[in-house]
Amino acid sequence: MTMVVSDVESVKSAQTAPKYKVGIFDFASCEGCELQIANLEEDILELLDTVEVVSFREVMKEHSDDYDIAFIEGSINRPVDEKRLKEIRANAKILIALGDCATTGCVNKLRNQWPDAENLKEVYADADIANNEYFDVFPTKKLNEVVDVDFYIRGCPVRKEQVLYYIRRLTTMAPRKNLDLRFGVTAREMEADTRSIIQYDPQKCILCRHCDIVCNEILDIHAIGLTNKGNESIISTPFNKGLDDNKCISCGQCLVNCPVGAFSEHSDVEKAIGLLDDPNNFVVFAIDLTAAAAAMEVLPTDRDDFGEALGSLIASLKSLGADRVVDFTHFNYLSLAAQGTYVSENDDMVFTSWCPSANSYIRKFHPEFKKNLQKVSSPEQMMLDVLGERYTKGEKTLKIILLSPCIVHKGNSKIDAVLTARELPRLLKQKGVDIDFHDPADGVFDCELGLSSVFVKGASSDYAYSLAIIQTAYMRKFNNLDARLAVTTLEDYVHEMAFDSEEGFFNALIIEDLAKASKYLTKDIAKRYNVVEFYPCFHGCLTGGGTIPTTSIDIIDQRRDYLRNFKGESKGPVWFSKQIIEAYDKQIKGGEF
Amino acid sequence: MEAKDKFIIDTILDTYSNIDDPQLVILQNIQEILGYVGEEYLTYVSENSEYSLTELYGVVSFYPQFRFDPPGKHTIKVCSGTACHVRGGSGIAQELEDILEIKPGGTTKDGLFSLESVRCLGCCGLSPVIMIDEETYGRVKKGGLQKILDSYKTEEVAE
Structure with missing residues (x-):
């Protein structure tokens, strides 16, 4: 490594411009981060155009206390270290913590959980180390517990490209203090995994x-x-088999919990634009209102009122070429009625969740219950049936675009394009649409089906739909709801719900925490319940895999309020059940919509 | 998976059923006895223990000591310690990867060689160093690697 030193000398003599002087120091560490700098190889030559390394114990003998920038690896363990670090701080204009030991204390801090004396005894046994300053340790400190640190470069070890990047940055730009220097480089030349919808x-x-x-x-x-490990660390499926050939149920929670967008959905924006632009298509745009409520957080609109924004959105979609814009809630209701009917006519236990991820969970984790998966139409199937019947009579080809709170529908090949709440603004932006330009009054949903447009109290979560299903089943069978409703909470996030009277008995089990599902999915569950419902997302579809990432309960409540204020709440279970049964019967008989 | 392998893994799981968090020791034992921790072994462990496949795969991919494929007839160890690195060890490793068309931890298609990246082999004066089985080769040069490997292939043919 003498090469480095002689290069410093030759470059120094060749150039007269003042250079930044850099010192590289280490405390308790493996010196691996310093090695990353030593490993810069030919890049170091370019670096030496702007900086002069005056101290770097790992690779050179020379040392000077005259430096502008100090890179410091390692944690602080002894009074002598502390003293030396303070001296370096006094000499340096900029002090940079290099690597995890310096930034966080990293593995060195693990020993802090035991007393120092115990650690020394464990390692050095009876060796004579008394009054020796090398062994005079205190609990490990990270750098900023001793001195002010200007910049942090994280990593174990740091990425060498990152060091290079920041030396260049510091020598050519005015630095900002206390900036966490993790981002800004794409040094890991790894390919994205685009094999599945996630x-x-x-x-x-x-x-x-x-x-x-x-x-x-x-x-x-x-x-x-x-x-x-290290720079090679990634999130991966076992043996990199991809999410499709794996236990993944496509719930998309990895995606909505990713703070940097490393996980994303397979985009259907281009496809949707293609469908809308083709004049031979008859495009029906179905909007799931839970997705629209979430999209309110990112839609380019100044309107605060959900109803008005939705009106403008519908009008803009029509201006983009959508022939019909329909409310997906209708198909939810038809499906509620279908499921209620099934439950009233059969003794089998049924998993009523519409969520394809929940169904996928049963198939992959509890195949013994496959026969209990809902056999009646899911809302998507209802949508395909109803729209197919209504809109295939013309010469144009029917194409369906669904705005969904869930990415799992992207795996349904019968739906032509599925957009998430995140993709909707991208579609509008690509087409240059200003939705506020459209009058809300011009945008109303088509395809009314004679259905009540109401919001089921607390819908899309809080077991409201399960309740609606057993209410409908009860209504269907006994034509009244004069039964006692008992809701028992078995444990956190697991509820039992029963309708009980002399006429009959229907009950449901609702599991809101997927991790608890296996505990309840035992042999006798089929004998005990008519309906079992669970879903992977934490507040149901309101935080589905296709919504806008949030962990704030206030934002989730806001989404719920949007729906409630827009549609109004159901007048009562009897009224609601009657409405949806009527609409369902009409649809089954092939009556007029 | 053969019944014999299942029996071995069952025995390992049983042996360590009483200790706290035996994950690593189970994996080490499988590697020790069966030679590698392949996909089917990990899947079997995940089905018969509290550890999920993702967790096991995470641990196995973290430690260089584990291998996913059966070892080859000859094991090539390339030193990536400081002295060897400074004297071009990474170039040697790259050259071997290119010649054998495998990554460290892998085994060639013909099952003859497996490649491992190791830390210091304790003979820094000979850097850069590789070891094939128990034989040490010092001051190796990129151009000389093919010749060394060929000598093992010739030996194979002679047998």
Whole structure:
């Protein structure tokens, strides 16, 4: 490594412009981060155009205390270290913590959980180390517990490209203090995984492991996890088999919990634009209102009122070429009636969740219950049936675009394009549409089906739909709802709900926490319940995999309020059940819509 | 997966059923006895223990000591310690990867060689160093690697 030193000399003599003087120092560490700098190889020559390395114990003998920038690796463990660090701080204009030991204390801090004396005894046994300053340790400190640190470069070890980037940046730009220098480089030349509807880009990933924790610890799915180590670390499926050939149920919670967009959905924006632009298509745009409520957070509109914004949105979609814009809630209601009818006529237990992820969970984790999956139409199937019947009579080809709170529908090949709440603004932006330009009064939903447009109290979560299903079943069978409703909470997020009277009995089990599902899915569950419902997302579809990422309960309540204020609440279960049964019967008989 | 392998893994799981968090020791034992921790072994462990496949795969991919494929007839160890690195060890490793068309931890298609990246082999004066089985080769040059490998192939043919 003498080469480096002689190069410093030759470059110094060749150039007269003042250079930044850099010192590189280490405390308790493996010197691996410094090695990254030593490994810069030919790049170091370019670096030496702007800086002069005056101290770098790992590679050179020379040392000077005259430096502008100090890179410091390692943690502080002894009074002598503390003294030396303070001296370096006094000499340096800019002090940079290099790597995880310096930034956080990293593995060195692990020993802080035991007393120092115990640690020394464990390592050095009876050796004579008394009154020796090398062994005079205190609990490990990270750099900023001793001195002010201007910049932090994280990593174990740091990425060498990152060091290079920041030296260049510091020598050519005025630095900002206390900036966390993690971002800004794409040094990891790794390819994105685009094999399934959920895609992963390791270049964007900061390894925060939110996705890992959601998938493994909260949902208990175990589809993805942290893999490899150091710079090679990525989130991956076991043996990199891809999410389709794996336990993944496509709930999309990895995606909505990713703070940097490393996980994203396969985009249907281009496809949707193609469908809208083709004059031979008869395009029906179905809007799931839960997705629209979430999209309010990102839609380019100044309107605060959900109803008005939705009106403008409908009008703008029509201006883009949508022949019809329909409310997906209708198909939810038809499906509620269908399921209620099934339950009233059959003794089998049925998993009534519409969520394709929940169904996928049963198939992958509890195949013994496959026969209990709902056999009647899901809302998507209802949509395809109803729209197919209504709009295929003309010469044009029917194409359906669905705005959904869930990415899993993207796997349904019968729906031509599925957009998430995140993709909707992208579609509008690409087409240059200003939705505020359109009068809300011009935008009303088509395809009314004679259905009540109401909001089921607390719908899209809080077991409101399960309740509606057993109410409908009861209504269907006994034509009244004069039964006692008993809701029992078995444990957090698991509820039992029963309708009981002399006429008959219907009951449901609602599991709001997927990790608890396995505990209840035992042999006798089929004998005990008519309806079992669960969903992977934490507040139901309001935080589905296709919504806008949030962890704020206030924002989720806001979405719920949008729906409630827009549609108004149901007048009562009897009224609501009657309405949807009527509409369903009309649809089954093929009557007029 | 063969019944014999299942029996071995069952025995390992049983042996360590009483200790706290035996994940690593289970994996080490599988590698020790069966030679590698392949996909089917990990899947079997995940089905018969509290550890999920993602967790096991995460641990196995973290430690260089584990291998996913059966080892080859000859094991090539390339030193990536400081001294060897400074004297061009990474170039040697790259050259071997190119010649054998495998990554460290992998085994060639013909099952003859497997490649491992190791830390210091304790003979820094000979850097850069590679070891094939118990034989040490010092001051190796990129151009000389093919010749060394060929000698093992010739030996194979002679047998």
